[in-house]
Amino acid sequence: VPAHDHRVKASRRLSELDAIELLRGLLASGPNPRGVEVGIGDDAAVLSAGGGKLVWTIDSCIEGAHFDRRWLSLEDVGWRSFMAAVSDVAAMGATPLAALSELSLPAGTSRAELARLGRGQAAAARAARCPVVGGNVSRARDLAVVTTVLGRVERPLLRSGARAGDELWLVGRVGYAALGLRLLREGRRARGAGERAAVAAWRRPVALVDRGPALAGRASAALDVSDGLAGDAAHLARASAVRVVIEGAALLKGLGREMVDAARRSGCEPLELALHGGEDYALLATGRQRPRFARRIGRIERGEGVWLERPGGAASRITRGGWDHLEPRG
Amino acid sequence: VPAHDHRVKASRRLSELDAIELLRGLLASGPNPRGVEVGIGDDAAVLSAGGGKLVWTIDSCIEGAHFDRRWLSLEDVGWRSFMAAVSDVAAMGATPLAALSELSLPAGTSRAELARLGRGQAAAARAARCPVVGGNVSRARDLAVVTTVLGRVERPLLRSGARAGDELWLVGRVGYAALGLRLLREGRRARGAGERAAVAAWRRPVALVDRGPALAGRASAALDVSDGLAGDAAHLARASAVRVVIEGAALLKGLGREMVDAARRSGCEPLELALHGGEDYALLATGRQRPRFARRIGRIERGEGVWLERPGGAASRITRGGWDHLEPRG
Numbered sequence: 041v042p043a044h045d046h047r048v049k050a051s052r053r054l055s056e057l058d059a060i061e062l063l064r065g066l067l068a069s070g071p072n073p074r075g076v077e078v079g080i081g082d083d084a085a086v087l088s089a090g091g092g093k094l095v096w097t098i099d100s101c102i103e104g105a106h107f108d109r110r111w112l113s114l115e116d117v118g119w120r121s122f123m124a125a126v127s128d129v130a131a132m133g134a135t136p137l138a139a140l141s142e143l144s145l146p147a148g149t150s151r152a153e154l155a156r157l158g159r160g161q162a163a164a165a166r167a168a169r170c171p172v173v174g175g176n177v178s179r180a181r182d183l184a185v186v187t188t189v190l191g192r193v194e195r196p197l198l199r200s201g202a203r204a205g206d207e208l209w210l211v212g213r214v215g216y217a218a219l220g221l222r223l224l225r226e227g228r229r230a231r232g233a234g235e236r237a238a239v240a241a242w243r244r245p246v247a248l249v250d251r252g253p254a255l256a257g258r259a260s261a262a263l264d265v266s267d268g269l270a271g272d273a274a275h276l277a278r279a280s281a282v283r284v285v286i287e288g289a290a291l292l293k294g295l296g297r298e299m300v301d302a303a304r305r306s307g308c309e310p311l312e313l314a315l316h317g318g319e320d321y322a323l324l325a326t327g328r329q330r331p332r333f334a335r336r337i338g339r340i341e342r343g344e345g346v347w348l349e350r351p352g353g354a355a356s357r358i359t360r361g362g363w364d365h366l367e368p369r370g
Numbered sequence: 371v372p373a374h375d376h377r378v379k380a381s382r383r384l385s386e387l388d389a390i391e392l393l394r395g396l397l398a399s400g401p402n403p404r405g406v407e408v409g410i411g412d413d414a415a416v417l418s419a420g421g422g423k424l425v426w427t428i429d430s431c432i433e434g435a436h437f438d439r440r441w442l443s444l445e446d447v448g449w450r451s452f453m454a455a456v457s458d459v460a461a462m463g464a465t466p467l468a469a470l471s472e473l474s475l476p477a478g479t480s481r482a483e484l485a486r487l488g489r490g491q492a493a494a495a496r497a498a499r500c501p502v503v504g505g506n507v508s509r510a511r512d513l514a515v516v517t518t519v520l521g522r523v524e525r526p527l528l529r530s531g532a533r534a535g536d537e538l539w540l541v542g543r544v545g546y547a548a549l550g551l552r553l554l555r556e557g558r559r560a561r562g563a564g565e566r567a568a569v570a571a572w573r574r575p576v577a578l579v580d581r582g583p584a585l586a587g588r589a590s591a592a593l594d595v596s597d598g599l600a601g602d603a604a605h606l607a608r609a610s611a612v613r614v615v616i617e618g619a620a621l622l623k624g625l626g627r628e629m630v631d632a633a634r635r636s637g638c639e640p641l642e643l644a645l646h647g648g649e650d651y652a653l654l655a656t657g658r659q660r661p662r663f664a665r666r667i668g669r670i671e672r673g674e675g676v677w678l679e680r681p682g683g684a685a686s687r688i689t690r691g692g693w694d695h696l697e698p699r700g
Contacts, residue, residue, distance in 0.1 A: 054481055059473075059507045062481060066488040067495065067502040076468060076503050085504035087468060087520070089419050098470040098506050098518055105474075105509045138406060138417060140428040142516050143389075144435075151384055151392060158396040165397065172397040173406050174415035176428050177389045179435045182511050186472050188428055188518040190417070 118160020130252030134191030136170035144180035199279035201261035208338035216241035218317020234302030283343030448490020460582030464521030466500035474510035529609035531591035538668035546571035548647020564632030613673030
């Protein structure tokens with residue numbers, strides 16, 4: 041499970057959260073500038089623009105850090121990089137408007153290779169109904185795709201809106217992508233529907249561009265599960281100053297039989313995969329009037345941190361964080 | 371002069387223009403989607419939003435491709451990367467609204483190093499009155515900063531608006547940055563005002579965020595001179611389907627005595643530097659009612675291509691292109 045193989049905390053190393061805090065201090069001291077409603081720290085920034093609001097994000101997909109070409113075609117790289125970025129916009133309840141992409145290409149990249157990358161982006165852009173309207177190409181040692189996406193929303197769903205008494209909802213599936221990556225790393229061929237779904241989830245994640253806006257009127261908070269459910273729940277708990285209680289039995293029940301079987305065949309505990317596997321781009325939300333497409337997997341209480349109620353009954357605090365983008369992932 | 375040391379054309383290599391054409395075919399076939407006024411191909415994309423229009427760009431600054439830490443501090447890297455991106459927005463006549471940045475940090479990047487990078491970005495953001503409102507950090511082999519900037523404009527200045535009979539205007543200075551880079555590469559200490567200005571121009575370019583919007587009511591077309599005046603003039607000629615005639619005497623006269631002297635001391639022909647040196651982030655524009663801050667350096671005629679009228683009188687077509695971001699720049 042990638043999000044947890046490397047959880048060793050080296051205190052002198054700069055972590056992702058440290059880096060973001062440091063940059064926030066340098067770049068965003070004082071109140072938000074005029075027209076800026078949400079600055080550094082949420083899934084995306086929010087700007088006021090005419091009547092509605094613009095939601096704006098940037099995300100990267102870098103060879104060696106985020107992917108390995110042994111396990112992904114260049115079409116997959118184009119697709120995944122696009123979906124990861126557009127998911128941040130969906131997580132704010134916004135409808136994607138358009139995207140720009142920066143492609144860093146190693147020397148010797150051929151026309152055919154660039155075409156594969158572009159076709160993957162184009163397919164994802166069509167699937168997300170979010171056209172790529174510009175970009176830039178550069179030379180670099182590592183292949184990298186950086187995608188920025190703009191979306192529009194009336195009232196953005198922030199990480200900070202959860203309140204004690206809310207339910208905790210999951211939209212979409214978790215754990216599949218991490219299991220898929222594990223199978224690819226082990227060089228095993230996917231067997232059975234569960235394993236094939238897991239590999240597909242990792243290679244071709246689908247951002248929930250319809251579900252995000254559909255949550256916008258009903259949820260009190262939302263974010264996308266990119267770093268692992270437990271880690272992203274911790275972001276929610278911190279931003280909303282609440283305790284997030286994940287009910288293990290409900291989470292496990294929602295995983296699906298085939299996933300549970302596939303995980304166990306690979307020697308993984310399904311609940312561990314669900315809590316600590318990343319990159320599924322599911323949505324985690326809170327609220328009181330649950331839409332039918334959302335599954336209740338826990339509740340919000342007064343307090344702090346993320347707690348897991350084991351199917352047996354005992355609750356324990358989850359202290360392991362999520363995925364740190366500055367830690368090696370190799 | 372960096373933009374012309376490497377002009378060797380390897381036909382089998384993928385050039386920047388080839389790459390952009392290929393991507394345009396894949397990503398932007400058919401008419402622009404709803405709300406998209408300008409797609410792939412100009413300095414920035416243009417979206418309609420409420421009353422006005424949004425101008426949106428993305429730009430990268432990658433170690434090894436765009437800079438070498440021997441010649442730039444990390445503060446300089448933060449500053450330059452920001453100004454390069456904001457310049458695209460100014461070149462469309464837009465006022466910058468806000469920026470996001472993606473930082474790719476090599477393993478072992480320290481807190482102090484990240485702080486230097488962030489301080490450079492913050493200083494540039496203040497100078498351009500364009501706050502950084504979010505971003506992302508990742509791990510990578512090469513240090514890279516990717517910046518996306520949004521601006522607002524009533525009527526964007528496109529590359530395609532030049533008409534025969536227009537004047538050709540230059541706002542700001544050209545050639546300085548290329549001379550500065552040459553001095554740094556040769557390991558020479560800058561002597562005299564001209565050389566010091568050249569090194570400063572390369573390390574700390576200043577995007578013309580006030581001049582761009584001031585051109586918006588008066589120019590017929592504009593773009594920023596990032597790839598070298600001749601190369602960017604060729605972009606203008608192609609997009610507007612006109613001939614650009616650069617009057618050498620007028621261009622030379624505007625360079626300034628100290629620059630001419632400094633160039634000659636370095637064994638450079640000043641006109642060559644002005645035509646083929648990049649990264650000054652001056653603005654090239656066309657129109658008939660020239661504002662006082664713009665210098666006339668030529669004219670627009672029916673025809674095609676970029677022509678240079680030598681101070682002597684003879685005109686010759688400039689066939690060398692600008693800077694190709696997919697060519698090595700070592």
